Amino acid sequence: MANQELLQKMKDALLACDEDAVIETAQEVIQTGTDILEMISAMGETMTVLGDKFQVMEVFLPELLLASKGFKAAMRLFEPELLKSGTAGADRPKVVIGSVKGDLHTVGKDMVTTMMTVGGFEVKDLGIDLDASTFINEAVAIDAKIICVSALMSSTIAQQKVVLEFLKAKGLRDQFKVMVGGGPCTQSWADSIGADGFAKDAVGAVAVAKRLLAN
Ligand code: B12
Numbered sequence: 001m002a003n004q005e006l007l008q009k010m011k012d013a014l015l016a017c018d019e020d021a022v023i024e025t026a027q028e029v030i031q032t033g034t035d036i037l038e039m040i041s042a043m044g045e046t047m048t049v050l051g052d053k054f055q056v057m058e059v060f061l062p063e064l065l066l067a068s069k070g071f072k073a074a075m076r077l078f079e080p081e082l083l084k085s086g087t088a089g090a091d092r093p094k095v096v097i098g099s100v101k102g103d104l105h106t107v108g109k110d111m112v113t114t115m116m117t118v119g120g121f122e123v124k125d126l127g128i129d130l131d132a133s134t135f136i137n138e139a140v141a142i143d144a145k146i147i148c149v150s151a152l153m154s155s156t157i158a159q160q161k162v163v164l165e166f167l168k169a170k171g172l173r174d175q176f177k178v179m180v181g182g183g184p185c186t187q188s189w190a191d192s193i194g195a196d197g198f199a200k201d202a203v204g205a206v207a208v209a210k211r212l213l214a215n
Contacts, residue, residue: 006034007042014046017063022070026077036078043071047107068107075114082118093213096139097148098126100159105152108182111202112148119206132166139176146209151182161193177212181205
């Protein structure tokens with residue numbers, strides 16, 4: 001199957017919220033040597049389309065969860081394949097990533113995890129609904145260079161500031177670069193809370209992380 005056809009097949013599978021079809025198509029992508037990065041980018045865009053459908057009640061919660069599960073499973077399949085292409089060196093700076101307290105959204109965080117792993121970082125995904133202390137304790141434990149904090153809702157975005165304040169309170173602010181992102185997040189929000197970096201998408205996150213560590 002040609003690239004374009006597989007891209008369409010994956011978009012259709014996600015829009016149909018068909019977890020099995022998403023996974024099968026991901027396997028086909030790998031078997032046929034289709035461009036995985038192009039596929040991931042199309043999948044992210046499709047999740048946003050699905051989000052719009054959710055908002056106007058064309059798609060409902062259980063379906064959306066199936067699409068999200070398929071998305072995560074596909075990322076797990078893609079990651080080792082992308083690593084084989086050798087973009088990641090032996091000395092990979094460590095990163096911790098997670099979604100803030102009260103936030104259960106995983107898809108964007110998973111996408112950032114995959115793209116940063118492929119981009120040469122060793123990323124530990126801490127999960128969702130995390131206390132500020134979890135981000136920081138885990139970052140200390142693995143000697144991470146960057147803490148990535150995801151928040152998808154206006155009700156949870158303030159938790160990104162809590163992570164930064166907690167770091168300061170512990171006297172650890174200079175030890176880590178902190179990157180923030182997620183739907184309601186902007187560069188000016190990131191600046192206002194004193195984060196080191198912001199990116200609006202997963203590809204941008206890799207570039208920002210590299211720039212932060214180069215400085
Ligand atoms: C899927 C989804 C869910 C799923 C989550 C499933 C899962 N496993 O993730 C479910 C159904 C569980 C859910 C629940 C809820 N959701 Co919801 N959800 C969405 C939806 C439709 C899509 C999110 C998504 O996956 N986007 C696709 C990914 C690829 O994009 P992304 O997450 O933005 O991530 C990209 C960037 O933001 C960035 N990024 C993300 N994180 C980070 C981190 C760093 C460090 C960096 C640099 C970059 C970065 O890179 C990513 C990749 O490019 C959005 C609508 C939307 N259009 O976004 C609503 C949305 C986020 N949800 C919303 C709400 C309100 C809720 C609920 C309260 C219930 C409800 N009323 O719908 C609950 C709350 C649950 C909770 N406590 O967290 C609102 C938030 C509104 C707001 N501004 O506050 C939204 C915007 C929908 C809306 N318009 O009402 N949701």
